Amino acid sequence: MVKGAGVGRPRASGAAASRPDARQAVLDAAGELFTGAGYAATTTRAIAERAGLRQASLYYHFPAKEDILAALLAETVRPSLDLAARLVGASGPAAVRLWALAYADIGLLGGARHNLGALYLLPEVGSANLARFRAERADLKASYGRLVAAAGVAPEAVAIRTDLVFGLVESIAVVRRDDPELDVEAHVREGADGVVRLVGVEPSEELRAEAHTLLATLTG
Amino acid sequence: MVKGAGVGRPRASGAAASRPDARQAVLDAAGELFTGAGYAATTTRAIAERAGLRQASLYYHFPAKEDILAALLAETVRPSLDLAARLVGASGPAAVRLWALAYADIGLLGGARHNLGALYLLPEVGSANLARFRAERADLKASYGRLVAAAGVAPEAVAIRTDLVFGLVESIAVVRRDDPELDVEAHVREGADGVVRLVGVEPSEELRAEAHTLLATLTG
Numbered sequence: 001m002v003k004g005a006g007v008g009r010p011r012a013s014g015a016a017a018s019r020p021d022a023r024q025a026v027l028d029a030a031g032e033l034f035t036g037a038g039y040a041a042t043t044t045r046a047i048a049e050r051a052g053l054r055q056a057s058l059y060y061h062f063p064a065k066e067d068i069l070a071a072l073l074a075e076t077v078r079p080s081l082d083l084a085a086r087l088v089g090a091s092g093p094a095a096v097r098l099w100a101l102a103y104a105d106i107g108l109l110g111g112a113r114h115n116l117g118a119l120y121l122l123p124e125v126g127s128a129n130l131a132r133f134r135a136e137r138a139d140l141k142a143s144y145g146r147l148v149a150a151a152g153v154a155p156e157a158v159a160i161r162t163d164l165v166f167g168l169v170e171s172i173a174v175v176r177r178d179d180p181e182l183d184v185e186a187h188v189r190e191g192a193d194g195v196v197r198l199v200g201v202e203p204s205e206e207l208r209a210e211a212h213t214l215l216a217t218l219t220g
Numbered sequence: 221m222v223k224g225a226g227v228g229r230p231r232a233s234g235a236a237a238s239r240p241d242a243r244q245a246v247l248d249a250a251g252e253l254f255t256g257a258g259y260a261a262t263t264t265r266a267i268a269e270r271a272g273l274r275q276a277s278l279y280y281h282f283p284a285k286e287d288i289l290a291a292l293l294a295e296t297v298r299p300s301l302d303l304a305a306r307l308v309g310a311s312g313p314a315a316v317r318l319w320a321l322a323y324a325d326i327g328l329l330g331g332a333r334h335n336l337g338a339l340y341l342l343p344e345v346g347s348a349n350l351a352r353f354r355a356e357r358a359d360l361k362a363s364y365g366r367l368v369a370a371a372g373v374a375p376e377a378v379a380i381r382t383d384l385v386f387g388l389v390e391s392i393a394v395v396r397r398d399d400p401e402l403d404v405e406a407h408v409r410e411g412a413d414g415v416v417r418l419v420g421v422e423p424s425e426e427l428r429a430e431a432h433t434l435l436a437t438l439t440g
Contacts, residue, residue: 038343040260118341121397123258160407164414167391168384175383177341190380194388197417 023061025051027075030068031114039069039122066129069119073133076116077140080105084143086218092210094150095201100211101147102169102195103188104219105140110172110184110191117173141166151199165195243281245271247295250288251334259289259342286349289339293353296336297360300325304363306438312430314370315421320431321367322389322415323408324439325360330392330404330411337393361386371419385415 029050033042044065048058062068083104087097109117124130145162153161172191175182192211193203201207249270253262264285268278282288303324307317329337344350365382373381392411395402412431413423421427 036343038260040258041343121338121341121394123256123261157410160410161414163395163407164388164391164411167394168388168414170394171384171387171391174341174387174390187380187383190377191384194381194384194418197420198414200417200422202420 022051022053022057025053026058026061026068027072028113031072031116034069034072035114035116035118039065039119039124044068064129066124066127069122069124070130070133072114072116073119073125073130074136076109076112077133077136079108081136081140081143083218084140087214088143088146090214090218092214093207094147094152095196095199095203096207096210096214098144098147098151098165098199099192099196099203099207100215100218101144102165103192103211104215105169106172106191107184107188109170110176110182110188115173115176117170118177120170120173144169148199151196151201153199161199165198168194168198242271242273242277245273246278246281246288247292248333251292251336254289254292255334255336255338259285259339259344264288284349286344286347289342289344290350290353292334292336293339293345293350294356296329296332297353297356299328301356301360301363303438304360307434308363308366310434310438312434313427314367314372315416315419315423316427316430316434318364318367318371318385318419319412319416319423319427320435320438321364322385323412323431324435325389326392326408326411327404329390330396330402330408335393335396337390338397340390340393364389368419371416371421373419381419384418388414388418 026047030042030047033047033050037046042065044058044062045055047065047068048055051058062071080101084101087101090097119125125134141162144165145158148162148165149155149158168191172187175187189208192208196203196207246267250262250267253267253270257266262285264278264282265275267285267288268275271278282291300321304321307321310317339345345354361382364385365378368382368385369375369378388411392407395407409428412428416423416427
């Protein structure tokens with residue numbers, strides 16, 4: 001899903017036309033190496049080799065290794081950020097909208113080809129090149145916060161409760177690391193249930209069905 | 221708290237007597253450097269320098285950098301592992317015992333001098349030198365699982381629910397990284413509340429008071 005854009009689409013031949021594929025090949029190779037061998041242990045040379053490219057082609061798309069990290073991490077928040085904006089603006093019970101956001105977001109983190117959420121704790125995430133990722137992740141967390149508040153959590157408790165909700169969503173990365181064979185769909189459903197339990201709502205079949213309908217409307 | 225053992229205690233002079241301090245000095249220096257600059261970016265030479273020791277002294281205690289990581293991570297699970305065994309064997313409502321374990325465990329991870337939980341996602345945690353840490357962390361998680369089951373979660377749901385509970389507990393490391401100035405005590409209390417909410421129990425003042433009494437009995 002993550003690498004879907006453009007795959008299989010017919011292209012004009014020539015160096016310029018191959019560039020979008022080269023960019024995606026770098027991201028795929030880096031995602032595998034960063035989550036496997038580790039970020040620090042992976043050189044841009046190893047990424048270029050795995051991607052079947054010359055290093056010059058890699059540098060054309062990504063001047064620094066941190067730019068590759070930034071592009072990979074952007075993929076882990078942007079789709080959820082778009083959805084979150086629509087869910088915050090949608091009508092309906094806040095717990096339904098919160099369940100829907102958590103379901104989609106845990107699904108993105110848990111179902112992506114590589115376990116990129118495991119990179120969130122890298123010290124490099126604090127560097128200047130990653131400022132945009134940090135801002136987008138903070139925006140996503142703020143959207144969770146608006147839904148947590150709308151679900152009836154007391155104003156003075158919203159900040160910490162949102163930390164817990166966001167922490168539970170992102171914890172799918174640790175679960176995936178510990179058990180690469182896990183049943184992602186079951187974890188996504190139970191994770192979304194857990195998120196609404198954290199705001200004091202016991203999830204029902206009706207709530208889940210309503211959330212799925214809302215997701216189908218907003219993303220269909 | 222983590223570095224408390226032996227500090228300020230009078231010692232005999234001489235190289236042999238200084239060894240316990242040297243070991244702790246290495247761990248303090250490594251905790252700071254691993255969580256700051258990053259594990260991969262930190263050399264044993266830098267650790268020895270920061271600790272005010274010769275590299276030979278460092279190698280006497282820790283033959284490899286991974287041995288330092290193993291010793292640091294052991295500190296993050298062993299106290300909770302001991303407590304968990306006592307809580308599993310104690311009487312009283314499971315939700316009270318689960319709240320008590322989460323409260324102590326989040327307190328340990330959230331209140332330790334360095335944010336060592338941020339190292340759990342390092343690829344090196346999968347290596348042979350870290351086998352004992354992995355086993356102890358799995359034991360701790362299994363204790364959470366017994367309390368989750370005892371709290372009345374359906375048998376087929378216990379494994380995933382325990383993943384969520386354990387994920388929420390460990391997520392304090394991400395919260396600390398994002399906000400180094402956080403109110404640890406408030407997060408610990410809210411985190412323990414969140415853990416029992418994940419098993420379907422709304423925490424009351426009575427539950428919290430009972431858990432504190434139990435902790436005082438078991439650890440006093």
